[in-house]
Amino acid sequence: MNVTMMKYFGFMKKNWLYITLPLLMVGCNQSGDKRSTSVDSRSFDETQAAKIWPKLQSDVKKSEKIEKRVTDLLVTMTLQQKVAQMIQPEIRDITLEDMRKYGFGSYLNGGGGFPNNNKHSTPDDWVALAEKMYQASIDDSLDGSTIPTMWGTDAVHGHNNVIGSTLFPHNIGLGAANNPQLIEKIAEITATEVMVTGIDWVFAPTVAVVRNDRWGRTYEGYSEDPEIVRTYSASIVKGLQGHANKDFLGDKRVISTIKHFIGDGGTVGGDDQGDSLASEQELFTIHAQGYVGGLIAGAQSVMASFNSWHGDKVHGHKYLLTDVLKNRMGFDGFVVGDWNGHGQIKGCVKENCAQAVNAGLDIFMVPTKAWKPLYENIITQVQQGDIPQSRIDDAVTRILRVKIRAGLFEKRSPAKRILSGNAALIGAEAHRKVARQAVRESLVLLKNKDHLLPLSANQHILVAGDAADNIGKQSGGWSITWQGTGNKNADFIGASSIYSGIEQKVNNAGGKTTLSVDGSYTIKPDVAIVVFGEEPYAEGHGDIDNLEYQRGNKKDLALLKSLKAEGIPVVAVFISGRPMWVNAELNASDAFVAAWLPGSEGKAIADVLMKAQANSIQYDFKGKLSFSWPKSPTQIVNRFDDDYLPLFPYGFGLTYNDTDTLLDNLSEKSNVAVEENKITDIFVGQAIEPWEMQLFSQEQYIEIETSSESLSGIAYRAVDKYIQEDSFRLQTTGKSNAGIKFIHGNGFNKDLSFELEQNASLTFSVKRDSDINTPVYISMNCEAIGDTQASCQASYDIQAQLAAVPLGKWQDVAISLNCFAEKGVQLSKVTVPFELRTSGAINLSINHIRLAPEQRTNEVTRSTVNCL
Structure with a gap:
């Protein structure tokens, strides 16, 4: 272990009680893989629940005026109108006539869903669709209802579905920055850019506490430990919605969603949509802390998770959704489902699931044409007594309460709102400036042999690797398209690649850059910066069975080794959505930077890597690991594990003042057991x-x-x-x-x-x-x-x-x-x-x-x- 790591281990061991006392209430096995407590869809026991789940007091208090208004409106509604409020179809599966006829309470655009099915839709195109849907929803000529609809979208690192928007680092990088004030600014900017397109509601923040980095959504989590997650959740909610006592859901704010309730980051094997076997105490202590922070800050919606808890799908889990979240934790907003998640409940299909209604799901996210039979089945099930009328009334009460709090009945239509159509705000320079700060603060320096970094800009620098000039790769999933694939640099209007930032710095200092993906060159460079890493992915697609980088195809390692063999100092900039086993790549590099998924402002990386023109440090490294870094491909390691021996510990991160003693002799032998004759x-x-x-x-x-x-x-x-x-x-x-x-x-x-x-x-x-x-x-x-x-x-x-x-x-x-x-x-x-x-x-x-x-x-x- 090098001296710097020993220093961080010592700090963490000495200060862990101070850091986590408000969060960690019991000792836990936190590996995410081995559990023993058996839990079923139990009935609510207030005394037992009180030992685990707190009574929370939201900063957003109930208003008698709003409650009376909700009650008065509810009594005028037919069953059909109420159920329509609970249905959320996707823009590719409904028409304006559908909205006029049924009056859906909300609708969404899924990842890869755009107005006119065109990913290059302009802000005006987005606003035009929002306006048409709004007008159709308040048209009572067919459904008799004038209740305004609301549009929800996945804006998870900026308004990421919209061409030209500011894309911030994904959450894993923001966790490394550990700056709640910056996080609130980022959320406020996201709300602004979302409002430009006429949208009311954002499916963020993700508050999963990731316990197994094999999970393909690891980068959507801020940390493996709830310390940062709880604080960040409150900051994001306040940034999106405004503070409870200041500009709450005003003309420049959107409705937020804390997701995914609950345990999504702790499934067995890190399987997306898998089974969490956490004990109930762990469910609160580890996985619920983001909800504690977000609910107190006043989050108005919570998204149910795809995962199961001890074999029972959360979408149909009355104990968790109603008894715990609503009754015990005091949540008075609405619970929205995830993409046809109700259809995964045993005995249900996406067109028919009374259990989800009875469990406490208030809004069904039901893309595809399944929305119509689901709507009809819910109505029939209420009429037959399978779903109590009181459950429907509770769901609609919650939906109306949020709509009134958000001012949707009084706000002007989407096309006439204060920010709508102001395209200059999409990717505005002031927004990108904040994003560049986030990039700089998210970078974690893992190795800096002989103080190679920072680099003088007035030399010949070779920039290599397939991520060097690839904005899509540096942005990762949820970037224009759902998986972040199929994009070109030209699609990211106003963005900058990592190479472009280096080139600008070097040119300004009178140096020279050579861009070469494969590392070839004519004139030998003074130093090489190699930018490489994971290809973009989003949920489901990113699950892996071990953490070895480029298993079976070590082309990036070969590039690093070839440059080092030629006597060229090598700086590795690693793009990834999780910590990975890169021992060989570390050995082959003189400096190694974990850059995560920095988003659209790649040029900010050069601010940290390169010296100022006066040959002084321009920006030092600030990022610290919010995820432990594995020392083997199969190691699943989390802070405070009984046997805690990662390669780099939680909280590790060098600065330019630190002396790095990491040697080039890390074990490169994989411990992945070869299962012979596996079928x-x-x-x-x-x-x-x-x-x-x-x-x-x-x-x-x-x-x-x-x-x-x-x-x-x-x-x-x-x-x-x-x-x-x-x-x-x-x-x-x-x-x-x-x-x-x-x-x-x-x-x-x-x-x-x-x-x-x-x-x-x-x-x-x-x-x-x-x-x-x-x-x-x-x-x-x-x-x-x-x-x-x-x-x-x-x-x-x-x-x-x-x-x-x-x-x-x-x-x-x-x-x-x-x-x-x-x-x-x-x-x-x-x-x-x-x-x-x-x-x-x-x-x-x-x-x-x-x-x-x-x-x-x-x-x-x-x-x-x-x-x-």
Whole structure:
């Protein structure tokens, strides 16, 4: 351990009680993976709950005037009008006539949802849609209601769906900055840019306390410890909504949402939407602190989480949503669901879920056309007594209370509001100045051998790495598009790349820069800055099974080593949404900076790395780790663990005054246990989670939910091989391009890098009951990067292999994953692991689709497809 780390360990050990006494009430096993307490959807016990959950006093007090107004309005509403207030469809799934007819209480644009389905929509385009929806909602000609609707959006690091907006560092970087006053400024700026587009409501802040960095939403969390999260939650809420006693939900403020209630950062294995096994005490002590801070500050909405708690989905958890959050913690705003999250409750589908209403969900986020049957089913269930009328009235009371507090009944329509359409405020220089401060304060210096940094600008600097001049990569997920992919630098109007900032500094000082992604050069540079890191991802797509960076493809390490071998001092700038195992990259670097996901203001990094023209320090490093840094790929380590031995501890971060004694001898040996002969199942009598089965014919697709499905030109039927319905039969007529595919159930992707490393093959058992006289293709698809759709899909014709199978006999067919990789499929981002399609007439039965090494095939005979 180096001297600087020992200093931080000593400080933390000495001061932990002072730092965390208001938060940590019991000793906990905080690994996020091993729990023992069993909890069910219990009934509320005030005495028991009082031992854990506090009675909170919100800074926003109830008003008798508002309560009377809500009551008076409620008695005039029909059941249909009330239920409409509880339905939140997405802009791609409703029309103005729908809004006029039903009078939805709210609507949203999901990630990748834009006015006119155009990501380059202008602020005027956003305002125009907001105005039309508003006017349709108060038009009582069809629904008899004049209650204004409200528009919600995911503005999670600035108004990130809008071209030209200011993109702040993602939350993990802001946690490293540990500056609540700065956070409030950021939230206020976000509210301003959101109001420019006529939107009323923001789905932020995320207050997850991340306990397992394998989770793909780690970067949405401020810290692994609730210390920062509680304080930040209050700051963000005040910045978005205004203070309770000052400009609360005024003309320049938006409604905030603290999310996702509760335990999303503590699921087993870091699985997105997985199961949290935290004890109830831990649920409060660790995972609820953001709600303590945010609710006291006056947050008006809370979003329910996709995750389960001890096997019970939170969207349907009455104890947590009603007994704890509303009754015990005193929350009087509304609870909104997440993207069709109610449909994941056992016994529910997205079109029908009385349990979620009864549990305390007030607004259903229900994209796709499922909103209409859900609306109709809720009405029927109330009429039949399955949902009490009192529960509907409570939900609508909460929605109306927030709308009145937000002044939506009195405010001018979206097009006429004080900030609407003021495009000069989108990405305004004053806003970017604050963002640049956030970037500078978020950077964490992990290594600085022989005080290499800061660099003099009047020298020849090579800038290398694929993130150096890539604004999309430095911004990460939730940046214009949902996953942050498919964007070019030109899409980020007004933004700056990391390279552009370095170039400007060096040019001003009379030095020279060379931009070279692969590190090649003509004239040997004095120093190299290599900017590299994770590709953008958002929820679901970012889950990984260990923390090794670039496992199996160490191209960035090779770049660092090549430069160092040539005697060039190397500064590594690492772009990532989480701490990762980068021991080898640390060894190959003379200085190493954790830059996280800095957002649109990449040029601010040069302010810290480069000296001023007077050769003095311009800005020193301020960032400190709010996440412990792992010393192995499998280490899941959190502050105050009993066995706390990270590579860099919570709170670590060098300044230019510190002497770094980290040597270039960190272990580069991975401790990932190789599970020999591992089989990864895709279909064993049914689709294995997270995969779902779809039948398709031409452009028609249906999800396979029963034992028999059909479309024009194709029929599916569950059949038997060993046991009842452990296989399926496909019959095609040859009149269309038809087949079956297995696709990630949430539209995400799956990392199959491990299976590729094990030289596994896509293997399935097949029986033919017809001649095969036409090509039959097996395909694998992955998430496409940019516009190169073809680069992420590969197909192989297995007609010859099928024709060789004796009629009525089962046989294995295998295609090596290496075959797919060689054709451009990125096995780290697989969305469709198996697709069978043909334009001919066939009759085939399929059993046990899996990814398996050759020695694990169950059949005596096996046909291997040639890659060529």
